[in-house]
Amino acid sequence: MFEQQYKSQEVFGVTTEILTPSYVNRGGLDARIEKLLGRDTHIALRGESKCGKSWLRKKNIPDAITVQCRLGKGVRDLYTDALAQLGLQLVTERTSEKGFKANLEASGEFAVKLLGKIAVKLGLEGELKTSAKSIPVGRDLDDLRFVSEIINESGRRLVIEDFHYLPHDARKAFAFDLKALWDYRTYVVIIGIWSENNLLLHLNSDLTGRVREVSIFWSADDLRAVLEQGSEALNISFSRQICGRLIHDSYGTVGILQTLALGILDEAGVERRQPSRVEISDEGAYESAAMAYADQLNAQYQTFAARVAAGIRRRTNATGIYAHMLKVVMEASVADLSSGFPRDQIYRLAAQREPRIQKPNLRQILLKIDGLQVDGEGRGLVLSYDEQKDEVFVVDKQLFFYRQYATAKWPWESIIEQVDETGAGYESDLEFDLQPVAS
Template sequence: MHKTSDVFGITRDLPLNYVERNSADNKLVENLTREKHLVIFGSSKQGKTSLRKHALNDTDYIVVHCSNKWQVADVNSAILKKTGFELTQSNSKSTTGKSKIFAKITAGIFGASAEGGAEAEKENTNGSTTAPLELDPDDVNDIIAALNSIKFNKYIVLEDFHYLPTDTQKDFSVALKAFHEESKYCFIIIGVWLEENRLTVYNGDLTGRITSINADKWEVDDLEKVLTEGESLLNIKFNGDFVSALINQCHGSVYILQESCHQCCIRANIYETQKQTIEIGDKIQVEGIVSEVVSQQTGRFNSFITQFSEGFQTTALEMHKWLLFPVLTSSINDLRAGLKYSKIREILEANHPSKGDLNPGNVTQALQSTAALQVKKEIKPIILDYDQTNLRLRVVDSGFLIWLDKQNRKELLALAGLPYV
């Protein structure tokens, strides 16, 4: 007997109807033992975290959730805390002038009465105790030494890596090379973007040291399996026309598919596994159900448009506001493929008040700070991201595309303070 909410919809735990994909699950499992860092990327709500949870046991890794206010030292400190260290500030300064920290292990790793770091061992009647380790949280070598001191042997998962400031992402990409060369520690980086080589763009030395796994791609067969698994668990059968129409309208979004199936079940009063098989769903229901699912985020999407259009501050060119112009006027198919840099420049030069006076630097700078602006405005999950490898502005929230397709574009342009052409 299973609850409908444990099968369909978004849950904190691994959904019961989880489906393995050759392009993602198999690639992840094959690379777990290759001693390379792993990067799991894709749009929001496309199964990145579920992919990691399915492939690994809870005891195989520690998880650090990244913050938009962190620098590299904060990331490293969070890792040490997760491994069991208690951190306090030292009076000593590092070579950069920042304060060092004391890292001390208390109970759980060395036993009930032990505490320590990695230096100055001393004997007592209760066994061996170690004085706290003084280290520089910016220094990868110190972090490696601390982890070695407790014989740490798990994967380190960094969730929401895209929330880190861009400079921190770049700096940590440098640190990742050192972790790979000077230790056996492997990181699993999880972020919202659609660019396979994001971290190697930040640090070319990572080439060959990381493996990227695209969690965004869901083939029609994969989505059909999600439905079939759910049907089996709940002893139901979705109408064939309903299934075809739903897969067509969810545009590869497993989140929209899962939520729509949940809505369909609730409308049919199915809250748990049925004693007798029952067929539910009708083709004419699909558009209404999908619209209901995406409309739940109308407030968030409207807020994104108004906040993004404000930019970091008031400027003469209002570049971030004008970046929304090609987004809000392009076709859904073009947005799904990603808007090319050259196309964006062409649209802006034809419609921006400054027209031909715009220089490439204005456009490039605005595009490259797309994610940073959303993080600063606390737009979570982010909706737009600039792919610096392929020079494309991409929508990384498929729900936004489905929502946009059902909106009055003129009203959205007005919301952003842009003209309707």
């Protein structure tokens, strides 16, 4: 029987394309998503960073209108991006204090055809300008029926990725839009990281019965199945010890597992399917692969640390609170940061280090923590503060792996030392100014 001669990077690793030889449909999740896609419901896919949400979306909704959220974006930005992916742009011109003139313009063959369908539906086919590929419309992006008609005519599903990047107010506003979109038979898939069950229902209780949340998580058995399936494709096996370390160090995240598996194969010199079965058992090779991965992550997390440190103007009264808070959070257990680390607990531990820290001031710092981390394009969240639950949780679980294998000194440790040496206070001035820093 012919065996496909896979290369190792065609089996393991993190790529934009689905690596079929190691793709595991855990718990029949693909069938569940397919069933929900055939129903009149919004779908919320909740899962941690690197848990395979993108592969799941690409496999089950290959032709989606995929909009990426970024910190600082509003709901209108999501609709603007959705139209742009269809090759459409709504150009508005204000004619008075309350009036406006708008044209819907198309670029590309698909967009032109779509524009023609919309013109017919709106009774504007006579207004379609062939040369300009545009039609006048008396609506804007605040008209959800209009947005819904365009998406429905495209025949494609709207997918909102990285929903957790939206500010709380924008998330709540979009949750209310989802009720109207459901009424217009436009069903949306929302993908993101959040710590509580049924986030959208908490944001808008009217979505009850109109949205189904699906939690994406990996058990140890699921991760083991990825290794076994990929091993068969390459005619190799991982020893019990190596398999155990791969699963433990992945922290329930398949992306980490995939990266480590490819790394140890590189260290072992396995580049393609083996002619006879080879066991991967060298613990030294695993250590080298893990350290190499941690070294790759070093730039990412040191940039994160530097961005947060630089994001606070160096007022003595503010930096002490900030520095002790970050030290407590970054040293918290995997369980605490995964399920949500309460502010009460952060305060208690930080106050043990520095009794002058006050709890209300700590909340003001936490409210700004998301904005301090991101780059100029609104990306790069590692930690997030859930204002409703009053908890901090980890967005990127690679942080746990990095903490385990890297020996870097964080900048807030130096700030604590500096503040302690000067003997400066922490609470006399609440006018600290938290400013995000461009990358």
